[in-house]
Amino acid sequence: MFKVISNEEIAPQLHRMVIEAPRIAKARKPGQFAIVRLRPGAERIPLTIADDDPVAGTITLIIQAVGYSTQEIVATKAGEYIQNIAGPLGMPTEIENWGKVICVGGGAGAAVLYPLAKALAQAGNELITIIGGRSAEYVILFDELAAFSKEAIATTEDGSMGEKGFVTGPLKRILDESTTKPHAVYAVGPVPMMRAVSELTRPYGVKTIVSLNPIMIDGTGMCGGCRVTVGGEVKFACVDGPEFDGHQVDYDELFARQNAYQELDEHGCRLDSVKV
């Protein structure tokens, strides 16, 4: 049982939860995730560990309540318990002082980006951060990210905050205008956004790292549900990832697999069922 220390809604349907998990807090590195199962009978949900406090023995999860299970998790109040949290899982981000890096986050992806960006900044990298959202309220962690970025840009589709448009707008401008090529672009967000960023950076020859969140069950390599094709090879996001070379990822396949269960009715049957 894992005690919830605090739970606040930082954007619509987006919660920051601090949870007691001393072993995970001690072992966790940026880029890793945990599997959360709220109660007996609930799904196992992979969630990025946004931060840790090994002294207090806590981890921070930033959770977008998009489906039944995540809504149930964010409804857990401070002082209540989560049945199971297992982690840290996945390969940690490779952190070095690369020089200049660009961090791009879309929607709740900013929460996954946050620990990477923080670690990259602490290692001495010069960060340019671009955070996008549908409107101002969906641009999350902007101030936190701006605090350790040399430059921080917000974009919104409705122009309610920062530049009107998508993250690719300022990213293209920066790539065109900068005199020194950035070492890498880290992009985390919805699949179409990561694909768009990767397509944009490809002609510039800038290494682009994306963090993927396919469906998984155990998170330890056992089920293979999280398999993704990267550079023509099948990889398991839970043990080989979750970060991969954005220029090599088969996004069509990823997108299709992520949405498979939304195409089923409540009996687990396909709505356009085949004839037998």
Add this chain to the structure above:
Amino acid sequence: MTELTIKERMAIQRTTMPEQDPVERAQNFKEVNQGLPLEWAIQEAKRCLGCKKRPCVDGCPVNVHIPEFLDKLAEGDVAGAATILRVDNALPATTGRVCPQEMQCEGKCVRGKKGQPVAIGWLERFVADWAAENMEPDKAPAEQTGFRVAVIGSGPGGLTAAGELARAGHGVHVFEALHDTGGVLRYGIPEFRLPKRIVDQEVENLRSLGVEIECDVIVGRTLTLSEIRDDFDAVFVANGAGLPMFLNVPGENLKGVYSANEYLTRTNLMGAWTGDVTGTPIFRGRRVVVFGGGNVAMDSVRTAKRLGAERAIIAYRRGKEEMPARVEEVHHAEEEGIEFHLLVAPLEILEDDKGWVRAVRLQKMELGEPDASGRRRPVAVPGSEFELECDAVVVALGTVANPLLTNAEPDLKLDKWGNIIADESQATSLDGVFAGGDIVRGGATVILAMGDGKCAAQSIDEYLKGKTPKAAA
């Protein structure tokens, strides 16, 4: 000894097992075998000739004292039989259900030479189930050694080792990566073959022996083996099977393609079969093709049927004789209307216009010369390709080693497949670290993992002799 002559014993026919009706059971997840009534079990036990050579005991990976427990049972002393059984077997209710008896104890039984062997598996199950209802579980021995042993994994290997070590008076702490105990007994083997109340019971028996079990600890991630070695006097690594193997054919990542691990884990561990819409979903295919011929393939295809598939099909590249599955499972599958497409190999999984599986393209095979495994090698028949319509595919081809624990431990010696190298005492290259089950064997059976667990427990007991417990130092 009951007063029966050899001739009288020989005259008794092997019992049958009461089973759920095939048509009915193919639509539920309740156990197929219903268990023997007491009188039948006693009568069956009387078939044992009590022969001097005891080949059945040699055939058993944990060397259960079979003639002795059968003798007690034949006398009607079920408690006496259970006491004997418990000495050698930490999980008798499980092995009585899932062991390949025809290749082990029953395969060696002299009565099998002329007729049918004694139904040792069914009797083991009978005695274990009776004990669970009528006897108190064993308690931890009064005298404790003060040593603490860590067991990594609560599957059959880990549970067996934990039981043996606890009986020897050692403190035992089990680390389990998943949220529940039992390993493959819970996530892999379906309810209709091994009800989860049996696993709960076996785990309760261990808790009563003083074994502590902690879930949600992934060794290699949450804790490293080195950290555990610092805190414990010895370690047994039995973290089980790893990453599922796939077919390496086009279309394998289409929607509707599962590894058997995922298919069974969703169904068994996560309870998708209950249909609870707030829990883990599963795609219920109407026509499901399962690739493979082992027990996991049988479990998958029979699960597909129970999840509502109108046609559930095994596609296997060799013949029926070459299938590694337990004979009883193949027989039960046939009774339940599972279709067998033998001597076919997959070429491609084909998609519909929405990215779901619509068919598999197969090639017919014929059997050629025996290969390294002694089984006849399947050879493709040119020009024999054909399509089989289906909307779900399950791949049950086995697994490769899980790297999470071993990657974090560079000094632990591995073989070229990434499995831990252990000697005949289950000792690894690291002092005080023993290993067994699938992480050493690369994929075997419940009972072989249990055999390793038992052997490792004995080796650990030996290893600790003359040492001082860390806690006391």
